[in-house]
Amino acid sequence: MSKSYHIAIVGATGAVGVEILRVLERRDFPVASLRLLASARSAGKKLRFKDQEVEIRKLEGEDFRGIDFAFFSAGATRSREYVPVAMKAGAVVIDNSSAFRMQEDVPLVVPEVNGEDLKKHQGLIANPNCCAAILAVAVAPLHRAVGIRKMIVSTYQSASGAGAQAMRELESQVKQFASGEKITREVFPHQIAFNVFSHNTPVAENGFNDEENKLIMETRKILHAPEMVVVPTCIRVPVLRAHSEAVVMELARPTGIAEARRLLSEAAGVEIVDEPAKNLFPMPLDATGKLDVLVGRIRKVPGDDSSLALFVSGDQLLKGAAWNAVQIAELLK
Amino acid sequence: MSKSYHIAIVGATGAVGVEILRVLERRDFPVASLRLLASARSAGKKLRFKDQEVEIRKLEGEDFRGIDFAFFSAGATRSREYVPVAMKAGAVVIDNSSAFRMQEDVPLVVPEVNGEDLKKHQGLIANPNCCAAILAVAVAPLHRAVGIRKMIVSTYQSASGAGAQAMRELESQVKQFASGEKITREVFPHQIAFNVFSHNTPVAENGFNDEENKLIMETRKILHAPEMVVVPTCIRVPVLRAHSEAVVMELARPTGIAEARRLLSEAAGVEIVDEPAKNLFPMPLDATGKLDVLVGRIRKVPGDDSSLALFVSGDQLLKGAAWNAVQIAELLK
Numbered sequence: 001m002s003k004s005y006h007i008a009i010v011g012a013t014g015a016v017g018v019e020i021l022r023v024l025e026r027r028d029f030p031v032a033s034l035r036l037l038a039s040a041r042s043a044g045k046k047l048r049f050k051d052q053e054v055e056i057r058k059l060e061g062e063d064f065r066g067i068d069f070a071f072f073s074a075g076a077t078r079s080r081e082y083v084p085v086a087m088k089a090g091a092v093v094i095d096n097s098s099a100f101r102m103q104e105d106v107p108l109v110v111p112e113v114n115g116e117d118l119k120k121h122q123g124l125i126a127n128p129n130c131c132a133a134i135l136a137v138a139v140a141p142l143h144r145a146v147g148i149r150k151m152i153v154s155t156y157q158s159a160s161g162a163g164a165q166a167m168r169e170l171e172s173q174v175k176q177f178a179s180g181e182k183i184t185r186e187v188f189p190h191q192i193a194f195n196v197f198s199h200n201t202p203v204a205e206n207g208f209n210d211e212e213n214k215l216i217m218e219t220r221k222i223l224h225a226p227e228m229v230v231v232p233t234c235i236r237v238p239v240l241r242a243h244s245e246a247v248v249m250e251l252a253r254p255t256g257i258a259e260a261r262r263l264l265s266e267a268a269g270v271e272i273v274d275e276p277a278k279n280l281f282p283m284p285l286d287a288t289g290k291l292d293v294l295v296g297r298i299r300k301v302p303g304d305d306s307s308l309a310l311f312v313s314g315d316q317l318l319k320g321a322a323w324n325a326v327q328i329a330e331l332l333k
Numbered sequence: 334m335s336k337s338y339h340i341a342i343v344g345a346t347g348a349v350g351v352e353i354l355r356v357l358e359r360r361d362f363p364v365a366s367l368r369l370l371a372s373a374r375s376a377g378k379k380l381r382f383k384d385q386e387v388e389i390r391k392l393e394g395e396d397f398r399g400i401d402f403a404f405f406s407a408g409a410t411r412s413r414e415y416v417p418v419a420m421k422a423g424a425v426v427i428d429n430s431s432a433f434r435m436q437e438d439v440p441l442v443v444p445e446v447n448g449e450d451l452k453k454h455q456g457l458i459a460n461p462n463c464c465a466a467i468l469a470v471a472v473a474p475l476h477r478a479v480g481i482r483k484m485i486v487s488t489y490q491s492a493s494g495a496g497a498q499a500m501r502e503l504e505s506q507v508k509q510f511a512s513g514e515k516i517t518r519e520v521f522p523h524q525i526a527f528n529v530f531s532h533n534t535p536v537a538e539n540g541f542n543d544e545e546n547k548l549i550m551e552t553r554k555i556l557h558a559p560e561m562v563v564v565p566t567c568i569r570v571p572v573l574r575a576h577s578e579a580v581v582m583e584l585a586r587p588t589g590i591a592e593a594r595r596l597l598s599e600a601a602g603v604e605i606v607d608e609p610a611k612n613l614f615p616m617p618l619d620a621t622g623k624l625d626v627l628v629g630r631i632r633k634v635p636g637d638d639s640s641l642a643l644f645v646s647g648d649q650l651l652k653g654a655a656w657n658a659v660q661i662a663e664l665l666k
Contacts, residue, residue: 152485152581154487154566154579156489156529156568156570170527171510174507174510174511174526175511177504177507177511178507178508178510178511178512179511189612190616190618191618193507194503194571194572194573194617194618195572195616195617195618196489196570196572196577196616196617197614197616198612198614198629198630198644200612201612202612203609203610203612206632206633206635207590207609207630207631207632207633207642208632209612216635229634229635229636229637231581231634231635231640231642233487233579233581233630233642233644235489235577235579235644237489237529237570237571238527238570238571238572239527239528239529239571240527244529244568246487246566246568248485248564248566257540276536276540277536279522279531279533279535279536279542281530281531283523283528283529283530284527284528284529285523285524285527285528296531297531297540297566298540299539299540299541300539300540301562301564302539302549302562302564303562304562307564309540309564309566311531311566311568
């Protein structure tokens with residue numbers, strides 16, 4: 001490879017695709033050329049990258065020849081069809097879909113947590129579920145130093161996790177409310193404005209929905225902790241683009257607040273926001289646009305020296321998707 | 334007492350006060366007379382009760398003579414000053430503030446859960462914190478039959494918990510967003526629209542905020558479980574008037590889904606909303622206006638037969654406040 005790279009983005013017009021473009025700019029990633037791919041519907045439209053206007057091509061029939069890094073963010077079905085094509089053409093694929101995440105020969109990587117797993121890649125690296133990536137950054141420092149046995153996780157997930165249309169649906173519902181119109185919906189199964197609801201993925205046999213099962217399985221894989229008990233409740237909230245998570249964890253030994261705070265403050269990708277006197281803790285509005293994950297409300301469980309609680313907020317589109325993907329490419333280049 | 338009752342409502346113009354009035358109507362409570370009390374600012378205004386217009390009087394100097402039931406919902410400071418006056422005048426006081434809740438000689442009552450504690454009252458009954466009341470209804474059937482040792486609770490609390498002005502602030506912020514104006518705030522310390530934040534009560538020495546410490550202490554008192562471990566994370570969400578709670582509980586013995594569902598379905602005050610195939614579970618929008626608490630997402634913790642998880646939604650202004658208070662009066666009359 002040369003010192004600059006030929007990049008493809010599959011799903012370039014989606015919420016995550018657009019953010020990948022913005023993060024490549026923001027990080028001044030050495031881009032030799034940019035191939036933007038999307039459905040036939042978007043073909044011919046243009047997206048800005050630095051001072052160029054780049055025309056979107058349709059994904060159908062794409063051969064990925066000459067591409068160094070292919071970022072996929074167009075859903076599991078399209079990844080299953082086109083990731084093998086891109087790999088065959090010699091591209092290194094960073095796939096944001098769930099299609100290959102749990103495949104044993106595919107590393108599932110959060111660079112600050114298990115960047116070393118990249119060494120084993122065979123042309124394909126999976127980018128984790130947004131909640132799993134944000135959670136892993138926040139808890140890895142404690143898991144590495146102390147060991148986490150069990151985590152109870154309740155999420156406060158933004159509309160962006162369901163894509164750009166879902167974000168627009170939240171905006172349009174509050175506008176309908178503001179003008180006294182009837183609130184309508186097309187994307188989510190329930191009204192999202194002024195409401196919260198259990199994550200809208202199918203509920204599996206075990207009683208957990210697909211989002212929760214991803215959080216369980218992917219957290220174990222990223223943290224190299226196949227035995228870790230993870231008990232998630234994944235809930236959508238009327239927030240635009242950052243996810244929050246309330247975490248209570250059982251550790252392998254007694255751990256004080258001071259030790260936890262030191263471990264977190266030394267960790268890459270973590271910004272501690274924990275000012276009880278000001279009642280200032282992580283909030284999705286403050287996490288929006290940030291590459292780092294905000295961690296706070298670090299406290300002990302009364303009567304149990306080996307348990308700790310945290311509250312975490314991270315930008316779903318950045319650390320939960322686009323930034324993590326570009327960060328993987330930065331490590332590989 | 335006669336068959337109809339002389340009622341006073343202190344804080345009649347507040348979010349809860351107005352709901353008490355509505356619930357008295359809805360339940361056709363036998364009201365002989367109604368004395369509406371509020372700050373001097375509201376004195377002279379009128380509130381509708383059935384087909385009458387009742388003038389609001391100022392609380393200052395009120396002697397409560399002739400009152401049978403006095404509902405207090407004007408904050409702890411006013412309760413500390415005027416509850417003793419009302420008791421001295423012979424009224425039975427139902428106090429929605431936190432002033433007397435943890436006092437040993439004051440029953441803290443959720444009628445479906447510990448209605449029998451009313452027998453011990455000495456003229457004053459405390460109405461619990463909204464999250465504690467809603468949680469108690471949902472978990473009491475399991476605690477009674479099986480025993481709960483530990484609960485991890487993450488809340489999704491609506492604006493109504495901070496009063497009518499806070500509800501208006503959420504509405505006004507989404508209207509500002511809709512019209513492209515700058516979002517302003519006066520009531521909450523942080524923007525509530527499109528955001529979530531740690532509950533805005535002072536954080537105590539133990540790392541938990543006052544709301545969380547209320548949830549810990551009051552849950553134990555209501556459930557008669559002084560040893561129960563309760564680990565709450567109380568979070569505000571941009572919802573208008575119903576609270577939700579994600580609960581993971583450790584029970585005293587293995588308990589299956591079928592048993593849990595049966596216990597819940599037999600319990601007063603609980604409506605099961607648990608349809609995995611339709612992805613239909615408790616939501617604050619559906620709980621709004623309901624007297625019962627919605628319970629769903631009943632599932633087991635993988636690998637642990639003695640743990641169960643639930644998701645709960647209840648109307649903060651009704652079961653979390655006004656309805657619980659009127660329900661206490663219904664039991665006492």
